Structures are given as structure tokens and as C-alpha cells.
Amino acid sequence: MRLSMDLELQDIPGQLLLALQPLKENKANIISVVHHRDRKTPRGMIPVRFVLEMDRSKIEALQTKLKESGISVVRAGEDRFMESVSVVLVGHVLDSDIGDTVKRIDSTGFAEVMDLALTMPGVDEPSSAFMKIRATGKAEIQKALTILREVGKEKKLLVIEPIEAEAV
Amino acid sequence: MRDVKISLVGYGIVGHGVVDVLNRKKKVLRDMGLNLKLISVSDHTGTVLAEDGIDADKILGERTLANVATSSMKGKEAIAAIDSDLMIEVTPTNIVHGQPGLGHMEAALSSGKHVVTSNKGPLVVSYGKLKKLAEDNGVMMKFEATVGGTMPLISLVERTLVGNQIYGIRGIFNGTCNYILTRMTEEGIAYTHALSEAQDMGIAEADPSYDVEGVDTAGKVVILANSLFNMNVKYSDVDVTGITGVTPEALALAKKRGYAIKLIGDVPALTVRPTLVPLDSPIAVSGTLNSAAIYTDLSGTITVSGLGAGSIETASAILTDIISIYRTKRIDTIF
Structure with a gap:
């Protein structure tokens, strides 16, 4: 699974290495490391964000080990939603029950609406919405778009999808 | 110097552009070894014929050919009667039945004339048949101007x-x-x-x-x-x-x-x-x-x-198609 983890390191030499050792021991594959030297916390600690690919069963052992080394784990959580897509909807977006439209995506379990902006120029005029959907993977994004297309047909909404980067 | 006798069918915005561009580019084309001679222009009112090439200045000021036509022949009849090497088809497009362009293009191809067109209708309705007709008659059909106007896409x-x-x-x-x-x-x-x-x-x-x-x-x-x-x-x-x-x-x-x-x-x-x-x-x-x-x-x-559109711009794509027909050397004729 993919995991993102925010750590705070003391501002003394060797701390990053200290954090890496437990990762190695628990066979965590590092996807990215962002080391914010310039954004010290009020306590003078240095925030570091790791994105890791690792076995779910080893997370607890990893956290314990890090704490033992004097490194504080501020946050650790699964990165479930790795892909996102933007869509514009035009029509009677609100009157056709926007709550239901969002629920149809959210209820899938693999995708959710993370951002929604609505413009309503007048009572009888069509409204427009910008919607950002995130999902667990590329295939799930496509599934979410399929659902949205069906909802669009049913509710007579114009669904404007993004052009894909590559036509493969 | 290669002489090419050209018939233009359709005299709307694009047709005017074609007459203008062929006239403007005469010298450049000659330098290339091509003498493109516009021997007929037809529209729904009739046909202007001139074996030695039509004087562009005489017809460019006319919106239709009604006042300058030298023959009452139109459409397929004119295509069959006029002995040209290549037809430019630029009549108004119809995406449902393709006419009148479809009939014009079939007539030209079956009588052994190359066809260059900006007319989408016939190609949308009957591309496969037209392509086969061209192949069977050993001629070419070019249509760069139908998509994206002057923007090179098909030839690209x-x-x-x-x-x-x-x-x-x-x-x-x-x-x-x-x-x-x-x-x-x-x-x-x-x-x-x-x-x-x-x-x-x-x-x-x-x-x-x-x-x-x-x-x-x-x-x-x-x-x-x-x-x-x-x-x-x-x-x-x-x-x-x-x-x-x-x-x-x-x-x-x-x-x-x-x-x-x-x-x-x-x-x-x-x-x-x-x-x-x-x-x-x-x-x-x-x-x-x-x-x-x-x-x-x-x-x-x-x-x-x-x-994507415009009289001269579309005519430019048509001109490119014409030149490419006569500059194409097939691989098997080179060796």
C-alpha cells in the first residue's frame, strides 16, 4: 500500500539518516522525500514528508522504531486517492439534486468528490459546476467518469470532461 | 514544362480563391515546371470555357458566372464534355447526401480526371467508393482542404x-x-x-x-x-x-x-x-x-x-494538393 508520513526531525546532523534506518529495516520503498529545512516548526524542528510503498502489517513496527529513535511521527496515513480528474457540469445542476450527483460518486468507495464550485446566474437559467473527483487509480477515474456520464444523461446535464494527455 | 488542364466546379467563396491563387502563382508554378491552365469554371448558372486558360481578371469581379458564361453546360454534363486532366470540386457541401459534389466527383474520377476538393459532403457520405473509383481509374483524389482548411494535417x-x-x-x-x-x-x-x-x-x-x-x-x-x-x-x-x-x-x-x-x-x-x-x-x-x-x-x-477557413487559405490547401499530384513519384517508378 501507499502511505504518506510526516515526521519532525531535530535540527542536528545525522537525523535524516536516523529516520531512514527503520524504513530500510521494514522494507519500505521510498517514493518521495520532501525535507523542509526552511520551514522549521515553532519548536525548531524540521518537517519531513515521506511517501512510502510498504506492507500494511509493518506500519506499526515502523512507527514504534521511529519513536524509539527520538523522531516524532506527526501524521501517518494511507494515500488512497492517487488520481484526480476535473469535470465541468452545465444544466440544472442544483435542481437535479447535486447532493445525489455527489453521492453517486462517493458511494462507489473508490472515488469521491473533493472540490465543487457552483455558479448560478439566475433562477431559470442553467447553472454550471466545476467538480474535482479523486480516485484510487486510473481505472477507477474512468469508472467514476462513466457514472458521471450516466448521471448526466439522466439529469440532462452537459458533462465536459478533460482531454486526456495521450491517446493510447 | 508539364501542361495540366484544370476544370473548376463551384464558384463561391472558395472558387474565387482558387481562381485568384492559380493566377497569382502562375510564375512560381512555371518555375516548378508546371503550367496549370484553368480551362473551365462552372457554377449553377453555366460555364466559362477558354482552351488557352481563363483570364482571371475577367471573372474575379463576378459573384456568379451568369453574366460571363460562354456555355450553358453545368455540373456533370460540363465535366463529361470538357477534356481536362484535373477537376477542382468546391460546390456547397451537403453532409447528408453529398450532392451535387458527389455526382461531380464520380463523373470526374470515372472519366480519368484527378480530383482535388474542399467539399466534405461527398467524402463523408461515400469515401470508400470514391477512393476505389480513383484507384480503378488510375487517378488521384486529394482533399487536404476538407479538414482544418490551410492547416496541414492529412498530408502531414x-x-x-x-x-x-x-x-x-x-x-x-x-x-x-x-x-x-x-x-x-x-x-x-x-x-x-x-x-x-x-x-x-x-x-x-x-x-x-x-x-x-x-x-x-x-x-x-x-x-x-x-x-x-x-x-x-x-x-x-x-x-x-x-x-x-x-x-x-x-x-x-x-x-x-x-x-x-x-x-x-x-x-x-x-x-x-x-x-x-x-x-x-x-x-x-x-x-x-x-x-x-x-x-x-x-x-x-x-x-x-x-x-481553418477563408477563401485564399482554403485555395492554398487546394493548390498544395494539385502540386503534390504532379510531384509524386511512386517508389516503384524510382527503382
Whole structure:
């Protein structure tokens, strides 16, 4: 699974290495490391964000080990939603029950609406919405778009999808 | 010097452009070794004939040929009677039955004349049959001007990118829609307002449905699918949504987040629909411009853009097609 983890390191030499050792021991594959030297916390600690690919069963052992080394784990959580897509909807977006439209995506379990902006120029005029959907993977994004297309047909909404980067 | 006798069928905006361009480029063409002689021009009122070549100045001022026609022959009758090497077909397009262009092109090809056209209708309705007719008669049919106007696309794929596998082509193929969407975005004006502005400027027709409902773009998608992807599809195979439902609010919401909304035609997906295009994408061109992204295996993505319509611009694509017919050397004739 993919995991993102925010750590705070003391501002003394060797701390990053200290954090890496437990990762190695628990066979965590590092996807990215962002080391914010310039954004010290009020306590003078240095925030570091790791994105890791690792076995779910080893997370607890990893956290314990890090704490033992004097490194504080501020946050650790699964990165479930790795892909996102933007869509514009035009029509009677609100009157056709926007709550239901969002629920149809959210209820899938693999995708959710993370951002929604609505413009309503007048009572009888069509409204427009910008919607950002995130999902667990590329295939799930496509599934979410399929659902949205069906909802669009049913509710007579114009669904404007993004052009894909590559036509493969 | 190679003499080529040309008949022009159709004398509207594009027809005038063709007469003008052939006249302007006479010297350049001669330097190339081509003497392109326009020996007849026909429209719905009649035909002007001149064996030694028509004097462009005599007819360019005329809106139709009614006052200058030297023969009452029209259409297929004129095509059959006039001994030319190549016909340029630029009559008004009809995407449902393809006529009168379809009949003109069949007549020309079966009598052994090359055909160069900007007329989408016949190709949308009957590409496969026309292509076979050309092959059976040992002549060529060229139609660069039907898609994207002066923007090189068909010849780019067929010649320059030959050897590449083409995964797909996506683009803006209708300048009228692109103008309307651009103006709606720039000024925050409603669709109907932007449309009437486009009509006043001569960018949109009095009956704009052909453009704004996506019919024109879908026709181009069919032509690209059949000619470049060997797909054998019809107009009804394309899933079409036009731009009439797009609101200025939708455009503003999209823009705020880094997107333009453009009417995008997609081959081989066979769709025409308003689509979010990142503002920094090379195909997100503005105004009446057309653009196309060609996705290939060896060359990555190639993007072209250019003017999609206009009298001289369309005539330029026609001229390129004519020259390419006479400059083409087949591989098996070289060795």
C-alpha cells in the first residue's frame, strides 16, 4: 500500500539518516522525500514528508522504531486517492439534486468528490459546476467518469470532461 | 514544362480563391515546371470555357458566372464534355447526401480526371467508393482542404509522418465554434450574444446549426477516420455534442482552474464534444484558429495549428494538393 508520513526531525546532523534506518529495516520503498529545512516548526524542528510503498502489517513496527529513535511521527496515513480528474457540469445542476450527483460518486468507495464550485446566474437559467473527483487509480477515474456520464444523461446535464494527455 | 488542364466546379467563396491563387502563382508554378491552365469554371448558372486558360481578371469581379458564361453546360454534363486532366470540386457541401459534389466527383474520377476538393459532403457520405473509383481509374483524389482548411494535417500524416503508427488525432476543427467559445471566455458574454457577433463578422452563417451543433466537426472526424485510420465509418457513427449548451459561467469556472473549454473532435474515438483543455496545451488556440494534436509511436505528439477557413487559405490547401499530384513519384517508378 501507499502511505504518506510526516515526521519532525531535530535540527542536528545525522537525523535524516536516523529516520531512514527503520524504513530500510521494514522494507519500505521510498517514493518521495520532501525535507523542509526552511520551514522549521515553532519548536525548531524540521518537517519531513515521506511517501512510502510498504506492507500494511509493518506500519506499526515502523512507527514504534521511529519513536524509539527520538523522531516524532506527526501524521501517518494511507494515500488512497492517487488520481484526480476535473469535470465541468452545465444544466440544472442544483435542481437535479447535486447532493445525489455527489453521492453517486462517493458511494462507489473508490472515488469521491473533493472540490465543487457552483455558479448560478439566475433562477431559470442553467447553472454550471466545476467538480474535482479523486480516485484510487486510473481505472477507477474512468469508472467514476462513466457514472458521471450516466448521471448526466439522466439529469440532462452537459458533462465536459478533460482531454486526456495521450491517446493510447 | 508539364501542361495540366484544370476544370473548376463551384464558384463561391472558395472558387474565387482558387481562381485568384492559380493566377497569382502562375510564375512560381512555371518555375516548378508546371503550367496549370484553368480551362473551365462552372457554377449553377453555366460555364466559362477558354482552351488557352481563363483570364482571371475577367471573372474575379463576378459573384456568379451568369453574366460571363460562354456555355450553358453545368455540373456533370460540363465535366463529361470538357477534356481536362484535373477537376477542382468546391460546390456547397451537403453532409447528408453529398450532392451535387458527389455526382461531380464520380463523373470526374470515372472519366480519368484527378480530383482535388474542399467539399466534405461527398467524402463523408461515400469515401470508400470514391477512393476505389480513383484507384480503378488510375487517378488521384486529394482533399487536404476538407479538414482544418490551410492547416496541414492529412498530408502531414500521410507523407511526413509516414512510418509512424498514429494512435489518434484530437483537435479543434471548426473556427466558428472556437471563435464563439473564445469570445464567451474573454468577455463573459452569453452564447447567443457571441453567436450574433460572429454572424455580424461573417464568421458564422445565418443558420449556424451546422457549425455550432458539431455537424461540421463530425464530418471532419469521419473523413480523418476513413482516410487516415481506414475505419469505414459513417456520420451516424460519431457521438456528437455541440457548443450551444456551454455557458459563460462554465467557461469562467474552467478558466479559473487552468482549463479552456473547446469543441474537440477525436479520432478514432469518433466523438465531438465540448472538452476541458489545459490552457497551456498547444491545441488550446483562440479565435478562429484550428489545431490538431497527432499522437504517434515514434514522434510523440505533433501539434499543428492554422486558419481553418477563408477563401485564399482554403485555395492554398487546394493548390498544395494539385502540386503534390504532379510531384509524386511512386517508389516503384524510382527503382
